[in-house]
Amino acid sequence: LDERIRLRDHALRAREEEMNERLRQREGIEAQLEGALLKLESERIDMQRKLGEKLGSAERARHSEAERARTLRDALHARDAELHAVIEELTNAKQQLEAERVQAA
DSSP, rough: OOHHHHHHHHHHHHHHHHHHHHHHHHHHHHHHHHHHHHHHHHHHHHHHHHHHHHHHHHHHHHHHHHHHHHHHHHHHHHHHHHHHHHHHHHHHHHHHHHHHHHHOO
């Protein structure tokens, strides 16, 4: 009976050691996975930050280009108004010359 108890006790200790080893392995794997997950999360956050900076830069460039386009449009409108004024002035001068020719004839 003592021998059976010792054998069973030995088998239980062996099983306990095996389970403890499996537990240590599982904890090691979990630690590795957690480390990898933390690294990936850090990389994701870094990528988000970089993309945010690029987006901000692109938005500033777009705003600058839109402002430049408005300035050019306003300058073109002003130039167009000047040209219309000159054309009207020339047309009036031509009509006045024609009227003076008609009177002189």
